[in-house]
Amino acid sequence: MSEVTKRLEESGYKKHVADFYKELMGTDTLYQKRITDEYGTRYFINAWYFDNAIVKDSIQFDVQFTIDEDTQDHINVTLVTNDIKFTEAEFDKLWNRMNYEYYEAWS
Numbered sequence: 001m002s003e004v005t006k007r008l009e010e011s012g013y014k015k016h017v018a019d020f021y022k023e024l025m026g027t028d029t030l031y032q033k034r035i036t037d038e039y040g041t042r043y044f045i046n047a048w049y050f051d052n053a054i055v056k057d058s059i060q061f062d063v064q065f066t067i068d069e070d071t072q073d074h075i076n077v078t079l080v081t082n083d084i085k086f087t088e089a090e091f092d093k094l095w096n097r098m099n100y101e102y103y104e105a106w107s
Contacts, residue, residue, distance in 0.1 A: 002057050004082055005031070008047055011084050025060075026050070035091070040105040042095055045088065061087045065100040075100075 001009075009015065013031035021028045031047040046062040060080050067073040077094065079087050094100075 002051065004057050004059060005049060007084055008049070008059070011088075013045075013047055021048075027052075031059075035088075035095075040102040043091070043100075043103050045091060047084075058082060059084075061091075063091050065095060065098070066103055067100060069101050 005015075008031045011033070013033045016030045016032060017028050018030075019028055021030055025048050027048055027050050029049040031049060033045045033047070035042045035045060043063050043065055048060045048062065050056075050058045050060070058080075059082050060078060062076060062078050064074050064076050067075055077091070079090065081087060
């Protein structure tokens with residue numbers, strides 16, 4: 001386990017490995033974290049892990065925010081960094097500033 005993947009798991013990310021991810025993202029390894037509060041699931045952070053001949057021990061973070069639940073409009077945001085705390089803070093700021101909707105509200 002690399003230092004990067006260790007920090008992801010310590011930060012609450014769950015590891016998923018699937019061959020079809022290679023076609024989608026060029027890697028078979030995804031770490032994902034559900035971001036919630038007392039009202040529901042705000043969004044999921046996807047952390048695509050790369051460790052190959054071209055890119056060593058690196059993460060690409062993606063999130064899809066819900067703009068309008070009724071129309072199913074969404075916006076995707078990508079950050080390329082190994083700084084997990086920075087990424088989570090930036091996504092949280094965006095979600096709050098832009099007044100995005102919940103991915104799943106709990107009533």
